[in-house]
Amino acid sequence: MRKRENIILKTIKDKGLKITPQRQLIGEVLDGNKTHPSAEDVHKKVSEIAPTVSIATVYKTLNSLADLGVIQRLDVGDGKTHFDPDITAHSHFVCLNCRKIFDVATSVPLPDLGKDFKVVRAQAVYYGYCKECQDQTEE
Amino acid sequence: MRKRENIILKTIKDKGLKITPQRQLIGEVLDGNKTHPSAEDVHKKVSEIAPTVSIATVYKTLNSLADLGVIQRLDVGDGKTHFDPDITAHSHFVCLNCRKIFDVATSVPLPDLGKDFKVVRAQAVYYGYCKECQDQTEE
DNA sequence: AGTTCTTTTTATAACCATTCCTAATCCCTC
DNA sequence: GAGGGATTAGGAATGGTTATAAAAAGAACT
Known part of the structure; x- marks a missing residue:
């Protein structure tokens, strides 16, 4: 069983961008991520491993990736942009109570x-x- | 031919809120408005007639109206919330070039x-x- | 008109997500 | 190992929105 390749890192390479340690980490956090993280969420995750990575770098990388089309921007009306590495055709459901996507x-x-x-x-x-949240409010 | 009533002002009254001059103006700006204005857009319009109305009042009124369900919040990913007095079932098209809705x-x-x-x-x-914008980029 | 109670407004400060700026750093190639 | 382009860190700046607190406006009652 061989390791599935990380499409995000592959695209960075293909587009002539450098694979820096920062981008590597961000790519790994995103790869297969189903949680629709915000930039801050990604930064938090990345910081666990490399605490010096700045939020500006995270924003810049996420925006580049979205512009390249490898990840998707997602707006659900909570004031922040979320990012989704799943770019296949699908929709989103947002809970009005817990705000999960x-x-x-x-x-x-x-x-x-x-x-x-x-x-x-x-x-x-x-x-x-x-x-x-339905169960919660029912009792 | 009699004047069509302003549903927004009517709702304010029905819900026990006071019809203040500020709310009156905001209601008039919104009534039948098809431009999907942001809070700032509304404030600008209102200011033409009453320059002392504060942006905070505009926000508060718009949020109240949205919570009451007379107008709709609309997020299109440009960083600001837009408001739509048309609450019938319809969708929106956003131009990626001119950002018009x-x-x-x-x-x-x-x-x-x-x-x-x-x-x-x-x-x-x-x-x-x-x-x-299609015409513009074609030439 | 005056008193009291509530609602609303104003102005300003605070907040938060995001972007800008600039110096420092890294990598490549000569 | 010096120059040059890409990238990054860190902090300042920006822009939309909300919180706060004090003043103003209304309503109800006398």
Whole structure:
């Protein structure tokens, strides 16, 4: 069984960017991450291993990766940008109580809005209450 | 032909809030507004008539109205919250070039995600290029 | 009109996420 | 091992939003 390659680090390399220790760490934190972390979340994780990595570097790397299309920016209305390394077609569910973000398989197709609007991306966000928070408020 | 009533001001009254001159103005700016203004946009408009109205009052009023459900918060990833007095089911198209927000009739239905996720609201945002910006980049 | 109680507004400070700036550092190549 | 480009750290700056506290405005009652 061989180790799955980290697509994020691969893309950094492919695009001619340098694999620095900072980027390596950020790539590892993101790889396969299903928690939709904010920049601060990523920085916290990275800091556990390399406490000197600055938040500015984290922002810069995340923005580069998003611009390259290897990760996705995700806005759910909580004032911070979240990042999702899963760029396959899927939507998100946000719990209005605990604010956790969940992946949902349902994806909205790119609609045809006529030639006045050339659609290149569709993002659906569903709001509601997750299992845990439903149970909690029921008692 | 009689004047259409302003649903926003009506709701303020119905909920027991006072109709102050400030709220009156904000209500009038919002009523029928299709431009999806940010708090700052609203404040600018209001200031043309009453220059002493503070931005804090605008924020407080907009948040109250959104919490009451007469207007809708709208996040499109530009760092600021936009407000939409149209609360009927519809989606939004955001131009990646000029950042203008357009209404689109298409609306996504509330999906059934099983009992683990109780969905109460669905929001779809489409990104792309509007007519004007398509023309602009073509030449 | 005056008193009291509540709501609302204002102005300013505080807050937080994000970006900017600049000097220092690293890596490559000559 | 010196120059040059890319990258980083750290802190200052920015911009949207909210908190705070004091003043103003209303309403109810006398």
